[in-house]
Amino acid sequence: MEDVLPFLIGGLYAGGIYLVLHKSFVKLIIGLIILGYASNLMLFTISRITRGAPALVPEGATSLVEPFADPLPQALVLTAIVIGFGIQAFAIVLIKVGYRIVKTDNLDELNSTDRLDD
Amino acid sequence: MENALLLILMIPLLGGIISLFFWKDIKIQKIIFLLSTGGLFLASINLFLSILDQGVITLQSAGWEAPFGISMVGDYLSSFMILLSSLMGLGVGIYSIGDIDRARMRFGFFPLMNFLLFSVCGAFLSGDIFNLYVWFEIMLISSFVLMALGNTKPQLEGAIKYVTINIIASVFFLAGIGMLYGLTGTLNMADLAIRVGTVSEEGLVTLAAVFFFIAFGVKSAIFPLFSWLPASYHTPPVAVTAIFAALLTKVGVYAFIRFFTLIFNHESLFLDNLLLFAAGTTMFIGVLGAAAQMEFRKILSVHIISQIGYLIMGIAIGTKMALVGTIYFLVHIIIVKSNLFLISGVVKRIKGSFELKKLGGVYAGYPFLAVLFAISAFSLAGFPPFTGFWAKFALVKAGLVQEMFFIVLVALATGFLTLYSMTKIWNEVFWKKEEKKGDEQNSEGKEKPAGLLLMMGPIVALTIISLALGIYAEPVFRFAEMTAEQLLNPDIYINGVLGLER
Numbered sequence: 001m002e003d004v005l006p007f008l009i010g011g012l013y014a015g016g017i018y019l020v021l022h023k024s025f026v027k028l029i030i031g032l033i034i035l036g037y038a039s040n041l042m043l044f045t046i047s048r049i050t051r052g053a054p055a056l057v058p059e060g061a062t063s064l065v066e067p068f069a070d071p072l073p074q075a076l077v078l079t080a081i082v083i084g085f086g087i088q089a090f091a092i093v094l095i096k097v098g099y100r101i102v103k104t105d106n107l108d109e110l111n112s113t114d115r116l117d118d
Numbered sequence: 119m120e121n122a123l124l125l126i127l128m129i130p131l132l133g134g135i136i137s138l139f140f141w142k143d144i145k146i147q148k149i150i151f152l153l154s155t156g157g158l159f160l161a162s163i164n165l166f167l168s169i170l171d172q173g174v175i176t177l178q179s180a181g182w183e184a185p186f187g188i189s190m191v192g193d194y195l196s197s198f199m200i201l202l203s204s205l206m207g208l209g210v211g212i213y214s215i216g217d218i219d220r221a222r223m224r225f226g227f228f229p230l231m232n233f234l235l236f237s238v239c240g241a242f243l244s245g246d247i248f249n250l251y252v253w254f255e256i257m258l259i260s261s262f263v264l265m266a267l268g269n270t271k272p273q274l275e276g277a278i279k280y281v282t283i284n285i286i287a288s289v290f291f292l293a294g295i296g297m298l299y300g301l302t303g304t305l306n307m308a309d310l311a312i313r314v315g316t317v318s319e320e321g322l323v324t325l326a327a328v329f330f331f332i333a334f335g336v337k338s339a340i341f342p343l344f345s346w347l348p349a350s351y352h353t354p355p356v357a358v359t360a361i362f363a364a365l366l367t368k369v370g371v372y373a374f375i376r377f378f379t380l381i382f383n384h385e386s387l388f389l390d391n392l393l394l395f396a397a398g399t400t401m402f403i404g405v406l407g408a409a410a411q412m413e414f415r416k417i418l419s420v421h422i423i424s425q426i427g428y429l430i431m432g433i434a435i436g437t438k439m440a441l442v443g444t445i446y447f448l449v450h451i452i453i454v455k456s457n458l459f460l461i462s463g464v465v466k467r468i469k470g471s472f473e474l475k476k477l478g479g480v481y482a483g484y485p486f487l488a489v490l491f492a493i494s495a496f497s498l499a500g501f502p503p504f505t506g507f508w509a510k511f512a513l514v515k516a517g518l519v520q521e522m523f524f525i526v527l528v529a530l531a532t533g534f535l536t537l538y539s540m541t542k543i544w545n546e547v548f549w550k551k552e553e554k555k556g557d558e559q560n561s562e563g564k565e566k567p568a569g570l571l572l573m574m575g576p577i578v579a580l581t582i583i584s585l586a587l588g589i590y591a592e593p594v595f596r597f598a599e600m601t602a603e604q605l606l607n608p609d610i611y612i613n614g615v616l617g618l619e620r
Contacts, residue, residue, distance in 0.1 A: 020286070025278075032285050039292040046300035073299065076248055080292055083255045087288075089264055091281055097266075098274040110275045113349050116410060 005045045012038035022090040025105045032091060036084040040077050099100045120177040122168050123190050125161040126200060126239050129154050134232030138320055144223045146495055148215055151228040155204070155211040158235060162197070162204040169197040173604070174614025176245070185309040186618045191245035194601040195445070199242045199372055200454050205583075206364040207235045207317030209576035214357035215459055216569025217467075222267050222355065228269070233477070234260040238365045242372060245615055248305045249297050250373065254337070257582050258284050261366055264358050265350060276350030283346040287336035294329030298381075306613035311380045311608050320386075328381045328387055331396075334377070338370025340430060341399040346425045348407060351419035352472075352519065356463030357413065363422055364456040368448060370427045375444065378433055379605040381487060393434035398528045401427025405535040414462045416474040417539050418455070421498075423452045426530055428513060435516050441602035443512030446594060449587060450505035454497050457580040461491050465547060474543065487574075488548045489580050495544060497584060499537040505588040508595070531610065 012034055019031025050069040057064055099105050133154025140146040169192050177190040192200075211231065218227055228267055236255035244250040262284075266277040299305060302313040302320055317323055327590065337349040347367075351359055382389060404424030411417045425447070432444025454516065463488060469477055481488040498502030510533060517526040587594055604610050 014318045020282070028282060032282065035286065035289045039289045039296070042293055043296035043299075046305070072305075076295070076299075079248070079252065083252065085257065087259060087262075087285060089261060091285065093275070094262070094266060094277060094281060094506075097269060098278050101269060101271055101274055110278060112278075113272050113353055114277050114484075116412065 001049050001051075005041065005049070009038050009041050009045065012041065019063065023107045025099060025107065028107065029088070029091055029095060031090055033084075034086070040080050040084070043080065044073055044077045070112075119340045122161070123163040123177045123192050125242060126158065126165055126243065127236065128395045129157045129161055130232045130236035130239065133157075134229045134236060137232065138226070141226070144220065144225075144228075147223070147228040151211060151232065152215075154232055155208045155235070159204040159240075161209045161308065162201045162239075164199045166197045169194060169216050176615050176617075180475060185304055185306045188249050189245035189308070190243045190463075191307075191308060191611070193611055193614070194604050195372070195375065196242040198445070198597070198601065199368070199448070200239050201367055202225055202260060202449060203235065203238050203242070203368075204273060206361065206452060206456055207231070207475045209580055210357055210364065210456065210460070211578045213360070213573050214355075217357045217463055217574030218355055219268075227264075227267060230260050230264050233281075234361065234365070238369055238550070241369050245307050246305050247298065247307060247310070251288070251291055251295060254369075255288065257366070257369065257469040258288070261362060264362075267352050268354065270353070272353040276353040280350040281337055283343075284599045287333045287343075289335075290329050291333035294326050294333060297326040297329060301326065303558060306615065307376070307380055308612040311383075311612055314381055321378070323382070324386055324388060327377075328392070330373075330377055331389075331392065331615065332381075334373045335372045335396065338367045338374065338426050338429075339400075339423050340396045340426055341403060343619055344400070344404070344426075347423060348416070348420045351422070352415040356459055356466065357416070359419065360456040360459035360463070361461055363419070367426055369424060369454060371426065371433075371444075371448065374430065374433055375605065377439075379436075379441070380611060383608065390434060390436070393430055394522070394525060395428050397431035397434050398525050399407075399427070399546060400424065400430060401466070401532045402528050405439065405532045405539065406418060408539045409535055409542070411539075412474050414465065414474060414477070414543060415459070416472075418458050418462060419544060421457060421536070421539060422484045424536065425455065427532070428510070428529065431529060432513055432516065432594050435513075435520055435522060435525075436517055437520060438599070438602045438606055440516035441605055442595065443509060443516055445598040445601050446505070446591075447509035449594060450497065450509045450584070453580055453584045453587070454494050454505060457494050457496065457577060457584065458491070460573065460577050460580070461487065461494065464570070464577065467570060467573065474546035477547045477552075480549040481548040482551070490577055491548060492544070493581055495540040495587065497588065499540050503588050503591075505584050505591070508588065508591045512595075 016031045016035035016038055019027045019034065047070050050067050053068045055064060055068045055071045133150055137147045137150045175192045178184060179188045179190065237260060241250060241253035241257060244253055251297060262281050265280055266273055301317050304310055304313055314323055335343045351362060359502050396399055401424045404420060404427055408417050408421035410421055428447050429444050432440040465480060466472055471477055497506040500506040500510045513563060514526050514529055
């Protein structure tokens, strides 16, 4: 798994950035979601993946025996997923309202606030 | 003692939650909001005094000891930032009651402001990098909603850009956290400060630092990453812009100071040069952008970028004098910049526009307001004896002592251009005669709309505070020196958190 995941993460980052660079609102959101996945997976992978060894102290022992799966990155990823989910839900509603009011789904046309008014 | 930390977090959180129960009753929400921001201000004074007494206060949440649990840490820098934030929260809060329209208030403006203050104070107190990430996210989601609240077209355009870039910044932040955890196996900042020095792969540490640089760079709007700020900051109501200008970018700068004095303080020429380059380009390009604008609020908001450059300059030079300059500059810019935004809101209320071309004659009609603006504008441009002068003086002196003449030159040139953009506002808005005679009668008729008194109160108070800080600069400087000393001796922070004598 540890050999496969880095490639998957790289692919997700590349795909996310590719989609974010598009003009369409929907592709932008999907790109952001994929970027979020990439970071979550990276957080999960970076402290080594251990299979079938939960971080439980065996009976009679006083401390963990190596190797064991580090529970902390899993907790972090869980938190990050939940936060990301909330933010993505907001972003989706935002682009929906934005589409209704600005009446375009082309990001290039969202330039009225950047312009110098003269 | 730890309760002083808890109070800071509990007051705005409870204020926000309780006012959610009174969703339909704006009057009660207003009262709760004033009580909670006032209470937060008192609590932050309390925290400030007890930290002056003790140095570092640590709260280990749920009693888990330091490297394992989540620590909340208050030191000089964070308590001072909380004091400033709660002062601005109170000031802008009073102002917003006069400024914000009923429709926005009905859709939860006050609870959102409470949550924003809650998250900002949490970010200042956090002693754990993942916890800091969570605070940043709470701050982002509150600011997203505040930015979009009202659903006007420019607001939504600005919000889409603001949301997108900040989500990408969060992705970088998360990846950086992952890297640091992979390298060191800890998330506690104090523990990280010890362990980062022992990591053998220096390149990876620098890479993680660059990830944090990008994440905080977006939040604090430094040179290549600032594009969301000019696109969005001038779109929401003035009170929202003022509180954003006071808090959001400064949280980014705070994170810069914290990370680059505590964790990544091991001599790295690459990081120093990166920060110095970012500082110079940020301040210069920011002020050029401001000079090009022709709208009151856009000039002020683009100008925020240039001041972030000064703050980063202090961090990049990194000597005690430079950090003193950065801390004093933080005080100066938080108060003065927000005050200018608040004044622009009053001008809009009186004259009905932000466009420099359409404005004029404010000095003739409202000389008191003009004087208030002049004080803040002179301070921003760096005239003695206002706060801006002392802040820039410390930074420039630190640069000269370190013989970094180029960045000093850029800083001085930026000061002149700041003066130019401020005189532009002065000429167009205050000095120039108003063109249309017919409209004058109308605007006279509209004079003294409801809430103007509530808007002027905070402006006068903040001007007096900034004047006092400029004239009695010495105590502030002495405090800034104490803070810089504490920042340059990470052992104080580390011992305060981990509780070991090394």
